[in-house]
Amino acid sequence: MSASRAVRPRGSSGSRAGGYWKFAVPIAIVISLLYFLPLLINSFLAFTDWSGFKSTISFTGLDNFQTLVEQYNLPDQVRLTLVYAVTASFVGNAMALSLALALERPTVTNQVFRAIFFISVLLSPLAAGYVWAGILDPAGPLNQAISVVSPGFDFAWLGSSTLAIFLVAMIDAWKWVGFFTLIYIAGLSTVPAELKEAAVAMGANRWQVFRHAKLPFLAPAITYNVTVTVIGAMSTFDIILATTGGGPGNATRVLNILTLDQFGIGYFGLASATSLVVTLMVTLTAIPLVWFLRRRELEG
Amino acid sequence: MRTSSRARSRAGGILRIAVLTIVAVLLVGVPLWMVVVNSFKTQAEAAQLSLGLPQVWNAIQNYSAVIEQSRYPRSFLNSLFVTAASVALLFMVAAPAAWAFARAKARPMRVLFALAIIGVVLPPAVVPMVFLGRSVGLQGTLPALILFTLGLRVSLVVFLLTGFARGLPIELEEAAYVDGASKLRTFRSVVLPMMQPVIWSAFIITTVLVWNDFFGPLFLLTGEDNATLPLGLYRLSSGIAQATSWNSVFAHVVLVSLPLIILYVVVQRRIVEGVTAGAVKG
Numbered sequence: 001m002s003a004s005r006a007v008r009p010r011g012s013s014g015s016r017a018g019g020y021w022k023f024a025v026p027i028a029i030v031i032s033l034l035y036f037l038p039l040l041i042n043s044f045l046a047f048t049d050w051s052g053f054k055s056t057i058s059f060t061g062l063d064n065f066q067t068l069v070e071q072y073n074l075p076d077q078v079r080l081t082l083v084y085a086v087t088a089s090f091v092g093n094a095m096a097l098s099l100a101l102a103l104e105r106p107t108v109t110n111q112v113f114r115a116i117f118f119i120s121v122l123l124s125p126l127a128a129g130y131v132w133a134g135i136l137d138p139a140g141p142l143n144q145a146i147s148v149v150s151p152g153f154d155f156a157w158l159g160s161s162t163l164a165i166f167l168v169a170m171i172d173a174w175k176w177v178g179f180f181t182l183i184y185i186a187g188l189s190t191v192p193a194e195l196k197e198a199a200v201a202m203g204a205n206r207w208q209v210f211r212h213a214k215l216p217f218l219a220p221a222i223t224y225n226v227t228v229t230v231i232g233a234m235s236t237f238d239i240i241l242a243t244t245g246g247g248p249g250n251a252t253r254v255l256n257i258l259t260l261d262q263f264g265i266g267y268f269g270l271a272s273a274t275s276l277v278v279t280l281m282v283t284l285t286a287i288p289l290v291w292f293l294r295r296r297e298l299e300g
Numbered sequence: 301m302r303t304s305s306r307a308r309s310r311a312g313g314i315l316r317i318a319v320l321t322i323v324a325v326l327l328v329g330v331p332l333w334m335v336v337v338n339s340f341k342t343q344a345e346a347a348q349l350s351l352g353l354p355q356v357w358n359a360i361q362n363y364s365a366v367i368e369q370s371r372y373p374r375s376f377l378n379s380l381f382v383t384a385a386s387v388a389l390l391f392m393v394a395a396p397a398a399w400a401f402a403r404a405k406a407r408p409m410r411v412l413f414a415l416a417i418i419g420v421v422l423p424p425a426v427v428p429m430v431f432l433g434r435s436v437g438l439q440g441t442l443p444a445l446i447l448f449t450l451g452l453r454v455s456l457v458v459f460l461l462t463g464f465a466r467g468l469p470i471e472l473e474e475a476a477y478v479d480g481a482s483k484l485r486t487f488r489s490v491v492l493p494m495m496q497p498v499i500w501s502a503f504i505i506t507t508v509l510v511w512n513d514f515f516g517p518l519f520l521l522t523g524e525d526n527a528t529l530p531l532g533l534y535r536l537s538s539g540i541a542q543a544t545s546w547n548s549v550f551a552h553v554v555l556v557s558l559p560l561i562i563l564y565v566v567v568q569r570r571i572v573e574g575v576t577a578g579a580v581k582g
Contacts, residue, residue, distance in 0.1 A: 034451025042425035124512035
């Protein structure tokens with residue numbers, strides 16, 4: 001690697017060292033106009049009274065945020081969004097890591113299982129929501145199974161204001177588990193075979209092999225998966241809309257659902273403010289991730 | 301001693317497969333079976349959500365009603381158009397940039413790369429896209445959704461592609477320069493073919509994400525003519541009383557999910573390889 005770098009461009013072939021910027025012009029335009037500009041406009045609109053009811057847009061300072069706190073219980077919605085994100089991430093990663101350990105070796109049987117567990121990744125989150133709305137329906141298969149031991153059991157799972165947020169978060173975990181399993185399997189493939197063999201030869205039991213031989217090599221995959229699931233779940237939307245629509249009451253009204261509600265009734269400025277809260281939450285969570293990726297990049 | 305431990309490990313193997321089978325049946329088999337079998341039943345029978353076979357087969361009626369009510373052919377073509385156009389644009393923008401980011405050492409390029417991948421974790425705002433769409437006359441149309449998708453996914457694509465491009469050997473490119481090839485030609489004839497594996501897996505990942513997207517369409521598309529498949533599913537399912545029309549809801553779930561599942565069966569091996577190869581690079 002260093003040898004090839006040492007070959008310096010000479011004379012007329014000097015173009016090879018520079019001139020790459022031309023290939024990055026399209027992406028520079030795309031991220032400026034379609035990524036940063038919307039974010040910028042959003043942080044402006046969040047402080048305005050833009051709505052479907054008047055033709056002018058004027059600056060209203062922190063009014064929208066005051067409305068969010070006073071009328072929409074903003075701290076509650078933030079807490080709800082965090083509960084959802086942490087549950088979805090924890091359940092999803094626990095399942096994915098267990099499956100990855102069980103399906104680590106690339107045997108034919110394991111390939112078949114990996115493919116089966118990947119099916120839910122392909123479903124649209126909306127479709128996944130309808131599937132589980134059926135399973136968890138008072139008349140659905142879950143209650144039918146429970147009724148075998150406890151006849152007439154007809155609990156409305158998604159109608160429970162304490163359980164609903166955890167259940168919809170678990171649907172989220174179910175939807176993505178196949179994808180994160182593959183990432184853990186990729187992480188496990190970086191564990192040197194000699195290390196595992198040596199550990200087994202020294203009499204280590206399964207847990208010790210996992211803890212001391214495999215886990216250190218899984219660290220990057222764990223950090224990646226945990227952060228991506230937490231951050232992804234903060235922007236959750238489809239699954240909740242398909243299952244509870246934000247209810248019962250406000251029990252699953254996470255921030256993005258709130259944004260849609262406000263947008264739907266024409267309060268565009270308020271919707272922007274709610275959306276800005278999501279942006280801030282994600283940014284505060286993402287900084288450690290970016291820091292981590294940079295650090296790994298330097299090491300690699 | 302040896303035989304007993306071998307026997308024990310064989311018993312462990314059988315136990316492992318038994319547990320995995322039970323988990324797969326409960327978490328994948330039962331939900332999918334419930335959806336498919338109930339989509340074949342009459343409305344009254346599907347309302348019981350039982351896992352048994354239909355007493356009266358109503359499949360053709362259900363599916364033809366759903367295809368008509370949700371204007372499935374139209375939504376399908378819209379989804380196809382949005383997905384194809386978005387994915388094509390994504391790669392036209394991200395592939396050259398990924399190579400440039402992998403090779404360039406200048407500080408501005410490193411800064412640009414850092415800015416370009418922020419979107420991997422921080423989603424762009426959707427409400428201003430409505431505002432922007434209105435001001436350029438694209439409000440509610442498919443091109444507005446395509447532009448939103450471009451801004452939403454370009455970070456992920458350039459992130460995956462750059463990680464791969466960094467690992468490519470530079471010697472072939474240098475040989476091309478020595479032969480007098482331009483940068484553009486080198487990119488097209490030398491670099492692009494080498495990037496095929498990662499382009500393939502990134503293609504699958506973005507296709508799945510764009511095809512299934514619902515947040516963007518819900519905010520950005522107006523009018524029945526512009527609906528994509530997930531939007532059609534939502535409008536159909538929220539417009540009818542779910543508890544009494546599970547047969548229609550599930551028939552639509554099947555119709556919306558089928559295109560990707562067919563694609564998956566065709567290219568299954570490549571997805572698994574692609575995710576496994578490219579994933580942990582970042």
